[in-house]
Amino acid sequence: MPPKTGWDRFEWDNANKKNGNVQHLRDHGIEPDEAEECFFHDYDYWRDERRYDDVYLLDGRTSRGRRLCLVFQDKGNGLARIFTGWDLQPKRKKK
Numbered sequence: 001m002p003p004k005t006g007w008d009r010f011e012w013d014n015a016n017k018k019n020g021n022v023q024h025l026r027d028h029g030i031e032p033d034e035a036e037e038c039f040f041h042d043y044d045y046w047r048d049e050r051r052y053d054d055v056y057l058l059d060g061r062t063s064r065g066r067r068l069c070l071v072f073q074d075k076g077n078g079l080a081r082i083f084t085g086w087d088l089q090p091k092r093k094k095k
Helices: 021-027 032-040
Strands: 044-047 055-061 067-076 079-087
Touching: 021 032, 021 079, 032 055, 032 067, 032 079
Parallel strands: none
Antiparallel strands: 044 055, 055 067, 067 079
């Protein structure tokens, strides 16, 4: 697995590109800068077993505390391409 501090650059499509990664995130109510913030706070990540070896899932949080799950590709040399993401639901307390 890549080092946890390994991603500090991000690959984004033009914001107007139909089916691009920026538009896909926005379809889920996430702005690219929010997704990037998740890489600079505490997070957990693991390889996505359903995809190629360089694709991972990341559970993180934004600077405002929004919890997100992101799917991204490790493109090497600190570069990540985020494909999609969604809000994580707060964990329920057991009764």
